[in-house]
Amino acid sequence: MNFLMDIVVYTIIECTFIGMSLEKEIKQEKFQNEFEKGAVNVMFTAGWLYNMNASRLKLHAITPEQYNVLRILRGSHPRPLMLADITCRMIDKNSNATRLVEKLRQKGLLKREICENNRRQVDISITEKGLTTLKRIDAEAESWLETLKSITKAEALELNRILDKLRSS
Amino acid sequence: MNFLMDIVVYTIIECTFIGMSLEKEIKQEKFQNEFEKGAVNVMFTAGWLYNMNASRLKLHAITPEQYNVLRILRGSHPRPLMLADITCRMIDKNSNATRLVEKLRQKGLLKREICENNRRQVDISITEKGLTTLKRIDAEAESWLETLKSITKAEALELNRILDKLRSS
DNA sequence: GCTAAATTAATGTATATACAACTATTGTAT
DNA sequence: ATACAATAGTTGTATATACATTAATTTAGC
Numbered sequence: 001m002n003f004l005m006d007i008v009v010y011t012i013i014e015c016t017f018i019g020m021s022l023e024k025e026i027k028q029e030k031f032q033n034e035f036e037k038g039a040v041n042v043m044f045t046a047g048w049l050y051n052m053n054a055s056r057l058k059l060h061a062i063t064p065e066q067y068n069v070l071r072i073l074r075g076s077h078p079r080p081l082m083l084a085d086i087t088c089r090m091i092d093k094n095s096n097a098t099r100l101v102e103k104l105r106q107k108g109l110l111k112r113e114i115c116e117n118n119r120r121q122v123d124i125s126i127t128e129k130g131l132t133t134l135k136r137i138d139a140e141a142e143s144w145l146e147t148l149k150s151i152t153k154a155e156a157l158e159l160n161r162i163l164d165k166l167r168s169s
Numbered sequence: 170m171n172f173l174m175d176i177v178v179y180t181i182i183e184c185t186f187i188g189m190s191l192e193k194e195i196k197q198e199k200f201q202n203e204f205e206k207g208a209v210n211v212m213f214t215a216g217w218l219y220n221m222n223a224s225r226l227k228l229h230a231i232t233p234e235q236y237n238v239l240r241i242l243r244g245s246h247p248r249p250l251m252l253a254d255i256t257c258r259m260i261d262k263n264s265n266a267t268r269l270v271e272k273l274r275q276k277g278l279l280k281r282e283i284c285e286n287n288r289r290q291v292d293i294s295i296t297e298k299g300l301t302t303l304k305r306i307d308a309e310a311e312s313w314l315e316t317l318k319s320i321t322k323a324e325a326l327e328l329n330r331i332l333d334k335l336r337s338s
Numbered sequence: 339g340c341t342a343a344a345t346t347a348a349t350g351t352a353t354a355t356a357c358a359a360c361t362a363t364t365g366t367a368t
Numbered sequence: 369a370t371a372c373a374a375t376a377g378t379t380g381t382a383t384a385t386a387c388a389t390t391a392a393t394t395t396a397g398c
Contacts (some may be wrong), residue, residue, distance in 0.1 A: 046211050082377095121376055121377080163214045166319055347391085351388090361379090
């Protein structure tokens with residue numbers, strides 16, 4: 001997270017017992033129960049995913065957070081979004097959209113215009129250069145998606161179902 | 170989360186189609202397939218978990234990363250650990266253990282001693298105050314664990330299995 | 339023994355994040 | 369109309385992160 005994760009991952013190492021995969025990866029570990037292990041596993045895996053992402057995006061000189069903003073903007077293109085729209089879609093409400101947007105503007109990947117109807121708000125939209133950049137990244141995304149296919153489609157569905165249920169409390 | 174999350178989470182918003190829970194939570198979203206959705210879901214859920222964690226730990230004036238280090242040290246207590254031992258258990262290899270440890274030392278939660286046998290290395294161990302702090306946090310952890318139990322034990326097992334498999338590529 | 343390589347940790351620096359405080363503009367109540 | 373509240377973004381600041389570089393000590397080769 002932040003998840004990112006690099007997320008921001010936390011782990012718990014309390015014992016020398018070695019069990020399955022997760023325990024091995026973070027060295028001698030024991031969890032209170034499957035639920036706690038699940039929470040750590042989600043955060044650990046998120047960090048793993050985020051790192052893969054970050055390194056492939058690095059070649060294009062953008063961070064995962066910046067990539068996120070660009071994709072959000074492409075999603076509404078050609079309609080612009082105001083800053084608050086971007087923030088609420090970013091999930092990490094803490095992350096500072098103002099500064100993220102400014103970074104992308106400096107790179108010419110998006111443009112900002114004061115909205116005439118409501119001068120408090122700013123209309124933000126992706127530029128041609130931004131679209132081109134995303135297209136180049138998309139073209140490379142194949143191998144990244146292949147990595148995810150170490151699980152079956154049925155397992156992916158099950159994973160999504162369980163995660164949605166976990167958050168529904 | 171940011172983690173996490175605050176994790177550090179990235180999302181993809183490209184459409185106005187509304188489907189299940191994850192799509193709703195990050196507003197009008199459509200994914201290429203279940204695999205991509207799974208990756209985003211893991212990172213999003215990690216951020217959600219990290220934020221819950223961060224806010225409960227804030228009352229004790231420590232961050233999730235610092236909490237992680239303390240638990241690692243408790244795990245080996247009373248044997249001290251060197252810095253590299255802590256780093257390799259932290260997963261986020263980027264995070265700077267030197268400075269995290271220094272923060273905790275300033276709070277009196279751990280102590281550092283130059284190792285006599287090998288003066289390059291530093292023996293780090295949790296203090297009584299550190300143990301007491303962890304104990305107080307443990308006492309409050311019940312409700313946090315309860316939150317995780319919105320899924321069944323079987324689902325938690327399945328979640329762990331799928332995540333381990335996902336990373337095994 | 340002396341030099342080169344490896345190990346262990348600390349530091350520098352640019353960027354990012356968390357969170358509070360602030361500015362500007364618009365909406366609402368009297 | 370004026371004052372007060374709500375909305376939309378920006379800025380300040382302390383801390384954290386990423387990553388490269390440096391420093392100190394130990395090990396190994398010759």
